[in-house]
Amino acid sequence: MEKQSDNSNTGGQPERFIPTELDGARLDKTVKQHFQLPWGKARTWIDTGKVFIDGNCVSDQAFSVTAGTRIELRMSQPKTRPEPRLDPQLVVHFDAEVIVVNKPSGVMTVPHPESDEEETLDRLALEYLRAKDPKAVSNRASLGVVHRIDKDTSGLVVFARTYAALKALSEQFRAHSIERRYLALVHGRPKAQSIVTRIARDAGDGLRGSVPEGSVNKMGEELGRHAVTHVEVLEKLEGSSLVACRIETGRTHQIRIHLSEIGHPIIGEKVYVRGFAGELIPAGRTMLHAERLGFIHPGSGEPVSWTEAPSKDFQKLLRALKRA
Missing domain, CATH: 3.30.2350.10 (Pseudouridine synthase)
Structure with missing residues (x-):
């Protein structure tokens, strides 16, 4: 059975399901529309590791989302940095x-x-x-x-x-x-x-x-x-x-x-x-x-x-x- 969009906040953290109309959309577009954000802020939240899809952190703005999966913001999530390339x-x-x-x-x-x-x-x-x-x-x-x-x-x-x-x-x-x-x-x-x-x-x-x-x-x-x-x-x-x-x-x-x-x-x-x-x-x-x-x-x-x-x-x- 297809999950329905849930726009409520649970425990102070917004948790929602991706609706059918956004099936296959880019993650940055999805975050922008779901949380009614400017493009810049939506992309920043993705880059800083605050966006989770079905419990997994996704930092790729071009990631293609699937309808029915859970999208979650974890605002306290620290930004992950890649290991430096300098020895x-x-x-x-x-x-x-x-x-x-x-x-x-x-x-x-x-x-x-x-x-x-x-x-x-x-x-x-x-x-x-x-x-x-x-x-x-x-x-x-x-x-x-x-x-x-x-x-x-x-x-x-x-x-x-x-x-x-x-x-x-x-x-x-x-x-x-x-x-x-x-x-x-x-x-x-x-x-x-x-x-x-x-x-x-x-x-x-x-x-x-x-x-x-x-x-x-x-x-x-x-x-x-x-x-x-x-x-x-x-x-x-x-x-x-x-x-x-x-x-x-x-x-x-x-x-x-x-x-x-x-x-x-x-x-x-x-x-x-x-x-x-x-x-x-x-x-x-x-x-x-x-x-x-x-x-x-x-x-x-x-x-x-x-x-x-x-x-x-x-x-x-x-x-x-x-x-x-």
């Missing part, structure tokens, strides 16, 4: 002001206008925070970006969770007081040195690179921006070296450019090779890792720092070069 082991630290993540290679730090990649590190980190720290008032619409590392590069990145943290960290980056140390596997055997140049978007060959001091464009404006990289040789290997780079400035591709310009491009480098005459050692990516990150915490005012070992592919190549 929890990559989250080095988070608190009310910041989150520090050990970025894997192959992931963009932030979206790029010329890329349609959606799983960028900032979005994955925000998704993680909303799942693991759902009541935080600092779950902004987006994380504050104060620096970034290349897609191929692995290592430590910090994002701000509040405007105050974003401002404080940005000031430290502008003052070059942030501690940043990178590890790189490079071709050949460089000497320990400090590289100080001006890096321009086009060094004359269509690529970013250093330009002579005092170079100007057609408007008489000085070309390039001041860039400083301190290079330390950690280990000499077969036809290559393990080096540490401490940067005072954070120009785009700075380490890659500077190491290439002194004749020792990073292993795996595909852009900044600039006439390197030796045999290139093959690698699946640019072997550059942001090993250490330190700054004054925007909340406590105390110095904080983290160190993360290179990823497995970096260490595997390092071991192979040692054996050779």
Whole structure:
């Protein structure tokens, strides 16, 4: 026998049966009509897990309903969130002001206008925070970006969770007081040195690179921006070296450019090779890792720092070069 529509509330919770005229209708349309709601509220209730069909939570707005089944609203039902896609082991630290993540290679730090990649590190980190720290008032619409590392590069990145943290960290980056140390596997055997140049978007060959001091464009404006990289040789290997780079400035591709310009491009480098005459050692990516990150915490005012070992592919190549 067909069930009749029941528009009464039981125990303060509205419980109704879906009438024949809505047989096969979308769930959002059914919720809108049954409970006389605007479209937006009907869809929000579905998205937040408040709509139950025959006792089962249904969060698909396009779900096709069947006449005679019971539709129920459970207003106290908490919203269920999917498990975050970011590997929890990559989250080095988070608190009310910041989150520090050990970025894997192959992931963009932030979206790029010329890329349609959606799983960028900032979005994955925000998704993680909303799942693991759902009541935080600092779950902004987006994380504050104060620096970034290349897609191929692995290592430590910090994002701000509040405007105050974003401002404080940005000031430290502008003052070059942030501690940043990178590890790189490079071709050949460089000497320990400090590289100080001006890096321009086009060094004359269509690529970013250093330009002579005092170079100007057609408007008489000085070309390039001041860039400083301190290079330390950690280990000499077969036809290559393990080096540490401490940067005072954070120009785009700075380490890659500077190491290439002194004749020792990073292993795996595909852009900044600039006439390197030796045999290139093959690698699946640019072997550059942001090993250490330190700054004054925007909340406590105390110095904080983290160190993360290179990823497995970096260490595997390092071991192979040692054996050779």
